[in-house]
Amino acid sequence: xxxxxxxxxxxxxxxxxxxxxxxxxxxxxxxxxxxxxxxxxxxxxxxxxxxxxxxxxxxxxxxxxxxxxxxxxxxxxxxxxxxxxxxxxxxxxxxxxxxxxxxxxxxxxxxxxxxxxxxxxxxxxxxxxxxxxxxxxxxxxxxxxxxxxxxxxxxxxxxxxxxxxxxxxxxxxxxxxxxxxxxxxxxxxxxxxxxxxxxxxxxxx
Amino acid sequence: xxxxxxxxxxxxxxxxxxxxxxxxxxxxxxxxxxxxxxxxxxxxxxxxxxxxxxxxxxxxxxxxxxxxxxxxxxxxxxxxxxxxxxxxxxxxxxxxxxxxxxxxxxxxxxxxxxxxxxxxxxxxxxxxxxxxxxxxxxxxxxxxxxxxxxxxxxxxxx
Numbered sequence: 001x002x003x004x005x006x007x008x009x010x011x012x013x014x015x016x017x018x019x020x021x022x023x024x025x026x027x028x029x030x031x032x033x034x035x036x037x038x039x040x041x042x043x044x045x046x047x048x049x050x051x052x053x054x055x056x057x058x059x060x061x062x063x064x065x066x067x068x069x070x071x072x073x074x075x076x077x078x079x080x081x082x083x084x085x086x087x088x089x090x091x092x093x094x095x096x097x098x099x100x101x102x103x104x105x106x107x108x109x110x111x112x113x114x115x116x117x118x119x120x121x122x123x124x125x126x127x128x129x130x131x132x133x134x135x136x137x138x139x140x141x142x143x144x145x146x147x148x149x150x151x152x153x154x155x156x157x158x159x160x161x162x163x164x165x166x167x168x169x170x171x172x173x174x175x176x177x178x179x180x181x182x183x184x185x186x187x188x189x190x191x192x193x194x195x196x197x198x199x200x201x202x203x204x205x
Numbered sequence: 206x207x208x209x210x211x212x213x214x215x216x217x218x219x220x221x222x223x224x225x226x227x228x229x230x231x232x233x234x235x236x237x238x239x240x241x242x243x244x245x246x247x248x249x250x251x252x253x254x255x256x257x258x259x260x261x262x263x264x265x266x267x268x269x270x271x272x273x274x275x276x277x278x279x280x281x282x283x284x285x286x287x288x289x290x291x292x293x294x295x296x297x298x299x300x301x302x303x304x305x306x307x308x309x310x311x312x313x314x315x316x317x318x319x320x321x322x323x324x325x326x327x328x329x330x331x332x333x334x335x336x337x338x339x340x341x342x343x344x345x346x347x348x349x350x351x352x353x354x355x356x357x358x359x360x361x362x363x
Contacts, residue, residue, distance in 0.1 A: 073219065073222075074215045074219065080223070082226065082230060083226035083227040084222055084223055084226055085226065086225075086226035086227075086229055086230055087222040087223060087224070087227070087229065087273075088222055088225075088226070090226065090229050090270075090273055091225055091277070094274075131267075131274075134273075135266035135267060135269060136266065138229050138233070138266070138273065139265075139266045142229070142230050142233055142269075177258065177262065
């Protein structure tokens with residue numbers, strides 16, 4: 001806890017810095033091995049502050065790419081795009097649906113006598129509306145992000161047309177079993193939403 | 206052990222969104238495979254494709270939602286526990302699992318809440334134990350080595 005509250009550093013006396021000199025006398029050096037001894041290359045003698053002889057924790061940084069965009073979200077690659085996009089859409093769907101369910105439950109149970117029954121009714125309404133909207137929106141967002149990343153990868157370009165096309169495809173896929181008319185409506189709605197999101201993203205961030 | 210923490214994850218409040226999305230996606234994709242096969246096998250011959258499709262449409266989003274709520278709650282509690290304890294060790298995940306299991310079983314009454322919390326904490330403890338064992342096992346062969354110096358080098362004049 002000393003790192004948090006301070007103190008504790010006075011108890012540990014600093015060791016005096018040992019001067020390490022590599023006095024090299026050319027007359028003694030007959031061959032390479034006379035000065036290239038393992039003692040001269042001891043890591044603990046390099047610098048006393050480095051603490052190289054103590055327990056070091058090594059970080060493997062080779063598979064960690066830095067965040068490319070400078071927005072709020074630390075998005076590094078397409079999996080981050082997928083996770084953040086799906087998570088945000090799912091959570092907002094859950095919240096909006098839950099709020100709608102809360103209002104509906106409060107309205108329907110307004111004439112209820114028992115507080116316990118009313119609480120149960122409201123909770124039932126919230127858990128019926130919230131997850132339904134959240135799941136549907138989350139699935140659309142998941143398919144949208146997958147399609148968008150695929151289009152990005154195959155075209156090699158990252159622009160708003162990709163997003164609109166991905167929205168059209170994911171919307172059509174969402175209503176794929178309801179016939180062509182429902183597919184067209186849903187496709188149009190999702191692609192408009194994707195276009196609006198792209199415009200907002202361009203103007204705000 | 207992990208004094209510097211896990212560097213492959215994003216900083217705390219924002220990682221909750223990532224975990225929501227990741228667990229939801231896991232649930233949807235896993236549920237698609239699971240209920241696709243189940244719907245295919247349980248349908249009469251001739252309607253197997255349609256049966257698989259309708260089973261996926263009805264059940265995969267629900268499974269995704271259940272996974273997502275679990276993962277998001279767990280991540281939220283994990284961040285809260287980290288903020289309160291100011292340490293990063295396996296007990297964070299166990300405590301977060303305790304709260305997650307408890308809050309998911311909250312509507313079943315006191316007994317259900319207690320049992321769910323304890324079960325979830327035990328499951329997370331097993332996960333963390335297996336994770337630490339895997340980490341030790343992976344790190345075993347990767348210790349940094351000092352370069353070998355020749356004991357008696359050959360004389361320069363050959």
